[in-house]
Amino acid sequence: MKVLGIESSCDETAAAVVEDGKKILSNVVATQIPFHEEYRGVVPEIASRKHTEWILPVVMKAVSDAGLTLADIDGIAASNRPGLVGALLVGLTFGKTLAAAEDKPFIVVNHMLGHLYAAHLDRDIEYPYLGLLVSGGHSIICRVTGFDSIEILGTTVDDAAGEAFDKVAKFYGFGYPGGVAIDKLAANGNSASAKFPMPKIDKSADSSGKAHRESALHRYDVSYSGLKTAVINQLDKFWNPEYEKTPENIAAAFQETAVNILLSRLFRAVKDTGISRIVAGGGVAANSLLRARLAERKDLECIFPPLKLCTDNGAMIAGVGYHYLLRGDRSPKTVSASPRVEGFRRLGRQN
Ligand code: KG4
Ligand code: ZN
Numbered sequence: 001m002k003v004l005g006i007e008s009s010c011d012e013t014a015a016a017v018v019e020d021g022k023k024i025l026s027n028v029v030a031t032q033i034p035f036h037e038e039y040r041g042v043v044p045e046i047a048s049r050k051h052t053e054w055i056l057p058v059v060m061k062a063v064s065d066a067g068l069t070l071a072d073i074d075g076i077a078a079s080n081r082p083g084l085v086g087a088l089l090v091g092l093t094f095g096k097t098l099a100a101a102e103d104k105p106f107i108v109v110n111h112m113l114g115h116l117y118a119a120h121l122d123r124d125i126e127y128p129y130l131g132l133l134v135s136g137g138h139s140i141i142c143r144v145t146g147f148d149s150i151e152i153l154g155t156t157v158d159d160a161a162g163e164a165f166d167k168v169a170k171f172y173g174f175g176y177p178g179g180v181a182i183d184k185l186a187a188n189g190n191s192a193s194a195k196f197p198m199p200k201i202d203k204s205a206d207s208s209g210k211a212h213r214e215s216a217l218h219r220y221d222v223s224y225s226g227l228k229t230a231v232i233n234q235l236d237k238f239w240n241p242e243y244e245k246t247p248e249n250i251a252a253a254f255q256e257t258a259v260n261i262l263l264s265r266l267f268r269a270v271k272d273t274g275i276s277r278i279v280a281g282g283g284v285a286a287n288s289l290l291r292a293r294l295a296e297r298k299d300l301e302c303i304f305p306p307l308k309l310c311t312d313n314g315a316m317i318a319g320v321g322y323h324y325l326l327r328g329d330r331s332p333k334t335v336s337a338s339p340r341v342e343g344f345r346r347l348g349r350q351n
Helices: 033-039 044-065 085-102 111-121 161-172 178-186 209-217 225-233 247-273 288-296 315-327
Strands: 002-007 012-019 023-031 075-081 106-110 129-134 139-146 149-155 277-281 301-303
Touching: 002 044, 002 085, 002 111, 002 315, 012 044, 012 315, 023 044, 033 044, 044 085, 075 085, 075 111, 075 315, 085 106, 106 111, 106 315, 111 129, 111 277, 111 315, 129 247, 139 247, 149 247, 161 178, 161 225, 161 247, 178 247, 178 288, 225 247, 247 288, 277 288
Parallel strands: 002 075, 075 106, 129 277, 277 301
Antiparallel strands: 002 012, 012 023, 129 139, 139 149
C-alpha cells in the first residue's frame, strides 16, 4: 500500500510517499527557515502563507519523485495536531480535498506519533519500548506498546526541550533554529564553564503527604524554564570564573544540563519499568550530545532515527497513516486541526 503523507505543522512544508509503512519512495521537505531566520523564530502567519504557496508543488514532487502518479496512491495521511493551527490547516485541508477529489481513503495523524514512528522507517523495532519524544513544542517520555498505543509517563511542566534551545539561542543571537546552532557551538566549548541547577519538581519540599504525592506525580516530568532563566538572566551566578564567557562555552554548559535533565528522567523510567529499549524522535533527537550519551549506555538498546527523519517530514506521517488505513480507520470530512497533543495522558487514535 502506497501512502502519501503530508506535514505542515510548523515551518517545513513536507510530503512523502511510503510503501507498506516502511519503504520511503520519496521524501520532499521544503524548509521555510530562511523566511523566519530574520525574526529568530517561527512567525505563524508567514508559515501559513508559505505552506499555502508550496503545498501543491511539494505534494506533486513527492508523487513524481516516487515515480508514480496520483492514481497509484492508495491512501492519504496528513498531520492535524499538535502544531500551529493555521499551518496545520493548510496540509490537512489540502490532503482532505485531494482525497475527496481522487476518491482515496484519508486519515489524520498526530504529529508526535509521527516523530515516534520515524525510527521505524529505518529498521524493525519490537515493542514495548520507552519513547523519548523531544521537539520544539513537546518533551514526552512514554511507554509504547504499539504504533498508536502510548502511555505518557512524563512531560514538560513548562517549556519543551527544543524551545529552551531556541530561546537561549535567540537571546544570545546564536542563530536559528537554536538547537542546531547550540549543538554546533557546543562542540568547541567546555561544559564545565558553568554549573546550572537541575529542576527539583520531582523532590518533595517537605515530608507531608501532599508534597509526596506531588513529587510522585512529577517523577518523570521535565522542566526547562529554570534552566532557561539561569542561562539568560543569572549567568554570572552559575559561571565558573576560570572560563571565558564565549558563545561556545555558554552553549556547551547549557546543552550539558539540558541533556542531563532529559536523561535523568529517562533513566529513572528505565529503572522503574525494566524496559531497556529506547526509541527517540523529534528535532532534539538530532542533538549530538544526547545521541553520544545514550550510545555510551551499552546496557540499553537506544534507537535514533537517521538525522533527516528527526525533524519534521512527511514520511513519518505516511508511515503512521499506513497502519491506520490498513486497520480500516478513516477520518471524517469534518476533521479539523488542533494546537494540542490532546488528552496528554494518552496519545493515540483521536478521530
Ligand atoms: O521536531 P521538530 O522539527 O519540530 C517540532 O515538532 O517542533 O523540532 C524542532 C526543534 C527545534 O526546537 C530545534 O531547535 C530542535 O528541534 N533541534 C535541535 C537540534 N536540531 C533541531 N535541538 C538540539 N540539538 C539539535 N541538533
Ligand atoms: Zn515536529
